[in-house]
Amino acid sequence: MFKAYEFVDKPTYEKLGDEAIKLMDTNLLLTVMEIRRILDMPMIINDWYFGKSFQQRGYRSPESNIGAPKSAHRLGKAVDFDAYLKGVRQEPDKIREKIIKNRTRLPYLAGLELGINWVHIDTMQRSGYEQGKILTFYPEAGKAKWI
Ligand SMILES: [Zn+2]
Numbered sequence: 001m002f003k004a005y006e007f008v009d010k011p012t013y014e015k016l017g018d019e020a021i022k023l024m025d026t027n028l029l030l031t032v033m034e035i036r037r038i039l040d041m042p043m044i045i046n047d048w049y050f051g052k053s054f055q056q057r058g059y060r061s062p063e064s065n066i067g068a069p070k071s072a073h074r075l076g077k078a079v080d081f082d083a084y085l086k087g088v089r090q091e092p093d094k095i096r097e098k099i100i101k102n103r104t105r106l107p108y109l110a111g112l113e114l115g116i117n118w119v120h121i122d123t124m125q126r127s128g129y130e131q132g133k134i135l136t137f138y139p140e141a142g143k144a145k146w147i
Pocket of ligand 1: 078080120121
């Protein structure tokens with residue numbers, strides 16, 4: 001089961017405690033939980049709570065200067081994660097492949113970023129949306145494709 005501190009940074013968690021979960025989109029939480037079931041592997045979103053460095057891979061507060069200003073992370077509609085099998089970090093491309101293969105189990109998945117060394121998923125709709133479609137996109141603006 002995921003904890004609120006996995007989805008927010010330290011200052012936000014210090015302010016809100018477990019209530020910080022309210023900053024996250026319900027559809028995003030459902031999607032993350034289903035991906036966890038599909039992968040059947042531990043997933044790491046933020047790990048600052050355990051003394052490590054990730055803090056900005058879920059919700060990004062207005063004070064955060066990480067990433068794009070209009071990013072789904074700012075709406076609580078995105079997470080970045082890595083998945084581990086027996087302690088070994090899995091290739092993000094392999095994880096994305098599994099996600100796409102199981103897409104019918106992920107009706108709220110709206111965005112999947114490609115070409116990055118972690119997995120970004122989101123539930124933020126964009127113009128051009130069609131039911132059941134996922135927008136795959138690259139960090140470089142304008143390079144995107146509905147699948
Ligand atoms: Zn991201």
